[in-house]
Amino acid sequence: MSNIQQALKERILVLDGAMGTMLQAYKFTEEDFRGERFKDYPTPLQGNNDLLSITQPEAIKTIHGKYFEVGADIVETNTFSGTTIAMADYQMEDLVYELNFQSAKIAKEVADEFTAKEPHKPRFVAGSIGPTNRTASMSPDVNDPGYRAVTFDELRIAYKQQIEALVDGGVDLLLVETVFDTLNAKAALFAIEEVKDERGIDIPTMLSGTITDASGRTLSGQTAEAFLISVSHIPLLSVGFNCALGANLLQPHLEAIANKTDFAISAHPNAGLPNAFGEYDETPEEMGEQIEEYLKKNLINIIGGCCGTSPEHIGVIANIAAKYKPREFVIPAEAGIL
DSSP: OOHHHHHHHHOOOOOOOOOHHHHHTTOOOHHHHTTTTTTSSSSOOTOOOGGGHHSSHHHHHHHHHHHHHOOSSSSEOSSSTOOOOHHHGOOOGGGGHHHHHHHHHHHHHHHHHHHHHOSOOOOOOEEEEEOSSSSSSSSSOOOOOOOOOSOOHHHHHHHHHHHHHHHHTTSSSSEEEEEEEEHHHHHHHHHHHHHHHHTTTOOOOEEHHHHOSSSSTTSSOOOOHHHHHHHHTTTTSSSEEEEEEEEEHHHHHHHHHSSSSSSSEEEESSSSSOOOOOOOOHHHHHHHEEEEOOOOOOOSSOOOOOOOOOOHHHHHHHHHTTTTTTOOOOOOOOOOOO
8 A cells, every 4th residue: 555545544635726826926927937948949938837847946846835834745746738749839849758857856855855844744746647738539620520639649658758757756646637538538547557567666546537617517528427437447546526616616526426436536626716807716715615515525535726726725725624534435456457
């Protein structure tokens, strides 16, 4: 049993909040994103948050530390867009290994510092694996429904590069998150199983989908229960949902899967819905009240925050989570699926 599996049996684990929200507060300019190394790069780089692990590593390190300080057990690496597919927007495909390795290394250093200070509360690093900006299940061209902008194999190869770098950088687990297309997620999960098989390792995997709107479905059309069923053949540490919705709107979808799986359940909702300016107004206390309903109903094992959440939100959530016992779950046996 890994350390994180043992910790999950003992308590509800707290995931960090939004990286992007925290980075926005720095108001980094184009020059800040470039740093000295990329000052003459031919494409605009502002907005490439993953690059900040190389050009502004102290900011990334500080943000991880702030989340650990308020009670987070797990922080996510700054690698949401860390694939060749997503980095193509910046012509930075060749940097994918370094971006992921450095992001993992930074997060792991901070986690180790906090674990050394509080050995009774070990801290963990989750390698963040985002959905990419392409979808394998749907056509981006309304006039050609059969067209696909990416293939399963292209996704698998891209994800495998990212996963290998995250593992080399020292992550404790992998988090395939914000899944809007289950076929994309399956390519990532297949790549994870490939790396585990080739390296002879067993790294825990979290999977988190996103319910995109009031229809209660993912972008590729699955209900929460259908999403769960379609990935249940993989030996997951946890399955759950993040992003798109606030905590109260996410609750019915967690209820839909909580009594239908033996996996641990995770949730990291947004701080409510965005206002007219695309900002999130929900206070830590408001979000905490909603999340306490999850705990009263014994729905989750891992809880954190997504868009709009800050260390203040996570601090409130951590204090609430400490009062409740974890939901019972089964640690999956390793499955040979390749």
